Amino acid sequence: MTHHGRRDTTEEAWRELVSTARRTAAEGLVVGTSGNVSVRVGDLVLVTPSGVPYDRLTPEDTVAVDLEGRQVLGELVPTSELPLHLALYRETDALAVVHTHAVHATAVSTLVPELPLIHYMAAAFGGPVRVAPYALYGSPELAAHMLEALRGRTGCLLGNHGTVTYGANLDQAYDRTAQLEWMARLWLTAAALPGRTPALLSAEQVAEVAQKLKGYGQRDDGTEG
Numbered sequence: 001m002t003h004h005g006r007r008d009t010t011e012e013a014w015r016e017l018v019s020t021a022r023r024t025a026a027e028g029l030v031v032g033t034s035g036n037v038s039v040r041v042g043d044l045v046l047v048t049p050s051g052v053p054y055d056r057l058t059p060e061d062t063v064a065v066d067l068e069g070r071q072v073l074g075e076l077v078p079t080s081e082l083p084l085h086l087a088l089y090r091e092t093d094a095l096a097v098v099h100t101h102a103v104h105a106t107a108v109s110t111l112v113p114e115l116p117l118i119h120y121m122a123a124a125f126g127g128p129v130r131v132a133p134y135a136l137y138g139s140p141e142l143a144a145h146m147l148e149a150l151r152g153r154t155g156c157l158l159g160n161h162g163t164v165t166y167g168a169n170l171d172q173a174y175d176r177t178a179q180l181e182w183m184a185r186l187w188l189t190a191a192a193l194p195g196r197t198p199a200l201l202s203a204e205q206v207a208e209v210a211q212k213l214k215g216y217g218q219r220d221d222g223t224e225g
């Protein structure tokens with residue numbers, strides 16, 4: 001790729017990153033600057049800066065680091081959750097990562113070690129979504145707990161903290177966060193009725209859905225029709 005082509009690719013990726021970050025705020029998945037988003041472009045990781053509201057981010061604010069976390073583009077400080085993003089790019093095939101403090105998902109992270117199988121869409125995450133034990137934000141311990149919780153999964157909860165999802169692109173990572181928040185809200189809603197306990201799916205039923213989703217190819221969002 002020419003030097004010029006690479007710059008265009010980085011600019012386009014930054015535009016998509018900023019628009020995804022703004023979506024997390026607009027959809028109520030984060031409040032203020034409490035989440036972060038990243039995308040991998042070759043050996044670069046573009047990441048939201050620390051403490052800057054997403055609506056103020058311009059093309060000049062592009063922040064990029066290498067896979068070891070050394071800053072290669074921009075003046076602003078990368079998100080404090082950088083270790084979590086880098087761990088995913090080093091250890092999985094992730095090309096985009098979304099981290100939020102979405103309220104229902106975070107509430108669930110304080111109640112159970114994994115999100116109960118309330119809906120077949122758990123299959124879109126590879127099975128029951130686990131909760132990583134609490135550790136200090138931005139710490140290598142948190143990144144390690146997250147990787148453990150993400151074994152065979154594309155999303156997890158961080159105990160008393162929030163959500164992490166990844167995907168092959170920003171849209172996929174974002175959609176998984178939205179689905180995870182929806183599923184957490186669904187379980188909280190069903191579990192809140194006094195004297196009633198929600199029926200849950202078995203691991204086998206969810207595995208059967210995972211098989212079927214694979215056959216959907218492009219339409220892998222689990223919607224019927």
Ligand SMILES: [Zn+2]
Nearest residue numbers: 034081137162
């Ligand atoms: Zn966080």
